[in-house]
Amino acid sequence: MSRFTGRRIVVTGAASGIGHAMTRMFLEEGGTVVAADLDPATVPDGALGRAVDVADPHRMAELITHAESAMGGIDILCNNAGVGSTTSVVDATVEEWDRVFAVNARGTFLGMKYALPGMLERGSGVIVNTASVAGMVGFRDRASYCASKGAVIALTKQAAIQYARAGIRVNCVCPGTVDSPWVERLVDGADDPAAYRAQLVARQPMGRLAESDEVARAVLFLASDDAAFVTGSGVVVDGGLVAG
Numbered sequence: 190m191s192r193f194t195g196r197r198i199v200v201t202g203a204a205s206g207i208g209h210a211m212t213r214m215f216l217e218e219g220g221t222v223v224a225a226d227l228d229p230a231t232v233p234d235g236a237l238g239r240a241v242d243v244a245d246p247h248r249m250a251e252l253i254t255h256a257e258s259a260m261g262g263i264d265i266l267c268n269n270a271g272v273g274s275t276t277s278v279v280d281a282t283v284e285e286w287d288r289v290f291a292v293n294a295r296g297t298f299l300g301m302k303y304a305l306p307g308m309l310e311r312g313s314g315v316i317v318n319t320a321s322v323a324g325m326v327g328f329r330d331r332a333s334y335c336a337s338k339g340a341v342i343a344l345t346k347q348a349a350i351q352y353a354r355a356g357i358r359v360n361c362v363c364p365g366t367v368d369s370p371w372v373e374r375l376v377d378g379a380d381d382p383a384a385y386r387a388q389l390v391a392r393q394p395m396g397r398l399a400e401s402d403e404v405a406r407a408v409l410f411l412a413s414d415d416a417a418f419v420t421g422s423g424v425v426v427d428g429g430l431v432a433g
């Protein structure tokens with residue numbers, strides 16, 4: 190039997206990159222997955238796609254209600270959808286700050302807020318949030334992004350403590366730079382894409398970027414019974430980026 194046979198899973202940001210990889214792996218290991226995204230057209234085959242903006246409280250409440258009735262409950266919630274920013278505190282607009290927080294921090298809060306009551310009723314559940322090493326250390330020109338991912342890490346720890354005796358584990362992954370479509374877009378938008386990519390690789394102690402699958406494997410570990418005694422933790426998957 191696979192690790193996720195019979196497990197009912199919700200993944201946000203499932204149409205691309207890390208969320209796509211974890212959705213595919215959950216399916217491969219026997220799980221049933223409701224795969225939410227702004228545009229779910231490219232979620233992996235076999236997942237139940239759902240169009241949702243995670244920043245929208247009504248749509249997130251509907252997503253959770255839909256997933257609970259379609260699957261009979263939610264055992265695992267992965268709040269993975271996220272957006273970036275490329276500005277300093279001085280240059281960030283209030284609109285950019287609010288949108289980045291609305292997706293990254295509020296979206297994570299909403300998923301937890303609406304999924305937790307069902308988990309509490311059953312006395313079991315697992316939540317894995319996708320944070321970032323940008324929530325642990327500062328990166329130039331990532332003011333809103335770093336702050337929003339710091340919020341995800343703090344909320345993960347808070348909820349882990351709150352629900353530790355209720356059979357619910359809450360953890361996050363903190364990826365470094367991942368070779369996902371997100372980073373492809375950043376590289377393509379740079380003045381000198383080749384030089385920018387080389388710069389990203391050069392700062393990596395392991396001399397390469399992560400693959401989405403490498404982050405997804407850590408998510409699956411945290412979501413599985415192998416991590417039965419792990420809660421409130423942030424698993425860093427960064428090839429050594431913040432170790433130095």
Ligand SMILES: NC(=O)c1ccc[n+]([C@@H]2O[C@H](COP(=O)([O-])OP(=O)(O)OC[C@H]3O[C@@H](n4cnc5c(N)ncnc54)[C@H](O)[C@@H]3O)[C@@H](O)[C@H]2O)c1
Nearest residue numbers: 202205206207226227242243270271321364366367369371
């Ligand atoms: N790529 C990296 O280097 C990196 C590093 C650290 C953390 N992360 C985090 O990993 C997560 C996934 O990133 P990725 O690299 O796979 O990016 P990606 O852009 O390849 O995928 C993100 C997905 O989230 C979806 N999404 C964005 N806003 C949404 C919203 N409001 N509602 C629903 N879906 C939404 C997008 O449509 C997309 O399918 C994000 O939370 C990101 O912050 C990425």
